Amino acid sequence: MAESLVEKLAQFVADKSFRGKGPLCVALVITQHARTMGLPLDPDKLITEGGGQVLGLGKGAVQTVLARHSIVRVLASEGGRTSRGSMNNMRAYVALLNELREEGAVDLDAIERFWIDRVHEFFAAKPFKIRLDASRSLRTVVGDVLQQAEERQKTTPGVYYAGAVMQHLVGAKLDCVLDAGKIEHNSFSTADAPTSRAGDFLIGDVAIHVTTSPGEALIEKCRDNLNDGLRPLIVTGQKGLLVAAGLSENLGLGDRIDIFEVEQFVALNLYELGTFAASGRRTAVNDLVERYNQVVEEVETDPSLKIELRR
Numbered sequence: 001m002a003e004s005l006v007e008k009l010a011q012f013v014a015d016k017s018f019r020g021k022g023p024l025c026v027a028l029v030i031t032q033h034a035r036t037m038g039l040p041l042d043p044d045k046l047i048t049e050g051g052g053q054v055l056g057l058g059k060g061a062v063q064t065v066l067a068r069h070s071i072v073r074v075l076a077s078e079g080g081r082t083s084r085g086s087m088n089n090m091r092a093y094v095a096l097l098n099e100l101r102e103e104g105a106v107d108l109d110a111i112e113r114f115w116i117d118r119v120h121e122f123f124a125a126k127p128f129k130i131r132l133d134a135s136r137s138l139r140t141v142v143g144d145v146l147q148q149a150e151e152r153q154k155t156t157p158g159v160y161y162a163g164a165v166m167q168h169l170v171g172a173k174l175d176c177v178l179d180a181g182k183i184e185h186n187s188f189s190t191a192d193a194p195t196s197r198a199g200d201f202l203i204g205d206v207a208i209h210v211t212t213s214p215g216e217a218l219i220e221k222c223r224d225n226l227n228d229g230l231r232p233l234i235v236t237g238q239k240g241l242l243v244a245a246g247l248s249e250n251l252g253l254g255d256r257i258d259i260f261e262v263e264q265f266v267a268l269n270l271y272e273l274g275t276f277a278a279s280g281r282r283t284a285v286n287d288l289v290e291r292y293n294q295v296v297e298e299v300e301t302d303p304s305l306k307i308e309l310r311r
Helices: 003-016 021-037 059-068 086-103 108-124 138-155 161-178 188-192 216-227 238-250 262-273 278-299
Strands: 128-131 201-203 206-210 231-236 258-261 307-310
Touching: 003 086, 003 108, 021 059, 021 086, 021 108, 059 108, 128 138, 138 161, 138 262, 138 278, 161 188, 161 201, 161 206, 161 231, 161 262, 161 278, 206 216, 216 231, 216 238, 231 238, 231 262, 238 258, 258 262, 262 278, 278 307
Parallel strands: 128 307, 206 231, 231 258
Antiparallel strands: 201 206
16 A cells, blocks of 8 residues: 555544544445445435435445455444444545545555554454452552553554543543533543633533643643632642642642642542442442443543453
């Protein structure tokens, strides 16, 4: 495959967060439509008569493509048909294919191989692991998952696993305390981008910021929170704790911003949720992991962000 084509497809995946079973199913099926209908494609002709689904998107069509590459595992039980955002994903991918066509001949075999490689990566993705051992502190349990994320991040430049895991652990913990549905969850890429939102989570008058690397921009956002009548709260790692505290002091906000180390922030609630009993702690950790995985399923496209609980 021409290097430029690989680069363009990889850039598309990065820009559109085109990962996960739903987008992969769309890419495989639309590539097939490009073979049969030719390019350029008209996205309006790739919608079912009811207008609610992508034409031909289903388990059978997806598995037929996979079978040509000797893949028998099921990518998605519905072939991505019920995935939220499939219509937008289709339009975005059609726009890419049409753009490539304008630039010259399009090697659809090479493009299909690119997506098959992504399917292999999807199936190979391994979740992080939590080992629930009565002899280990809850801080260690939480810290171990974050350490795994940091190690994986070193081997995958540009993918910020540690930040994503930290954000969703905090979000899952808040859901366990407040009950699901009380706060809004966003994908890490969305939450990490500059937005007008007060923080990663807004509860009452408290704006919670979750970050592995606090900087001056974050402290300035906390100043904005204060000016808007909100109470800023930063959750970060052990190294970030010292940095955030120093920056807050330098900007004259040291006594106005609450800063917590993430392992303590999560572990203390686990003790409380478990009513400080051994059996309760096990249940609390199980509930946290279950909710965390639900959040990842809802807002992320990378299944390797999930956590597997081992006993």
